[in-house]
Amino acid sequence: MKQPHYVVANHGAIVNIASRTxxxxxLALKRLPSGTLSQNIDVRSASEVENFFDSQPPxxxxxxxxxxxxxxSVKNLPLDQAHDGMQSKFWGAYYVGRNAKINKGGSLTFVSGVYAQRPNINAVLQGALNATVEGLMRGLAxxxxxxxxxxxAVSPSTTHTPLWDRLGEEGREIKFASMREKLPTAQIVAPDDIAHAILYLATNPSATGSTVLVDCGDALV
Known part of the structure; x- marks a missing residue:
């Protein structure tokens, strides 16, 4: 499965990917075109994000x-995990929005998630975080x-990525089958689908303050 930076690179961009791992x-560099750059950054750290953008041209x-x-659920999720999720999802976006130096005519795109539109009782924090990221996006716009x-912002649903390998092959297929049965499109979001939505937002001069749903209709059901 291709990742967003792969699709963007194939459209002629010079890509610099970042992760704390x-x-x-x-692994990503093995799949990406030669010339792709990489950087270790933990977006949970305000200083790391600031130092990275200070060291780069716009x-x-x-x-x-x-x-x-x-x-x-709110009652059962340990508070340290809740705090870490907030640091990663919201504050990471905040630090990037605060420090990123972007050329005139450029763009900043966040990835939120369908639980901002359709809360889930077993992922209450994720829904709240996705909603805060979208609120941050609109204010920054x-x-x-x-x-x-x-x-x-791009808001996906369950996506066919290695994230679900933790369930094992059988568990993953059960999860995907249940989602296909539920979703209006009867399919799972592919990483390419998200990538093309990001590319659309990056290249469309009329798009700002927008959340594009790439969720196979999940927000409807």
């Missing part, structure tokens, strides 16, 4: 796709507009 960077487009959050910078 070196192994993930190394960007045309910045995309924040990843975060680390745990599922669970106004704040950065005078600089000629657009800000948007």
């Amino acid at each position: 070196t192994a993930r960077l190394d 960007w045309d487009h910045v995309i924040l796709t990843g975060s680390s959050t745990q599922v669970g 106004l704040e950065l507009a005078p600089q000629g910078i657009r800000v948007n």
Whole structure:
């Protein structure tokens, strides 16, 4: 499965990917075109994010796709996990929005999630975090507009990525089968689908303050 940076690279962009996990960077670089750059960054750290953007020339487009959050109800999710999820998903986006230097005509795109539109009793924090990211996006769209910078979000549902390998092959297929039965499109979101939505937002000069749903109709059901 291709990741967003792969699709963007294939459209002629010079791509710099970042993660706090070196192994993930190394695996991604094996799939990406030569010339792709990489950097270890933990977006939970305000200083790391600030130092990274201070060391780089301005960007045309910045995309924040990843975060680390745990599922669970408000009553049952341990507070340390809840705090870490907030640090990763919301504050990571906040730090990037605060520090990213973007050229006029460029864009910043966040990835939120369908639980912002359709809360789930077993992922209450994730829904709240996705909603806060979208609220941050809309505010930044106004704040950065005078600089000629657009800000948007892509909101996916369950996506066919290695994340679900933790369930084992049988568990993963059971999960995907149940989602296909439920969703109006009867399919699972592919990483390419998210990538093309990000590319659309990055290249469409009329798109700002927008949340694009890439969820196979999950928000409807």
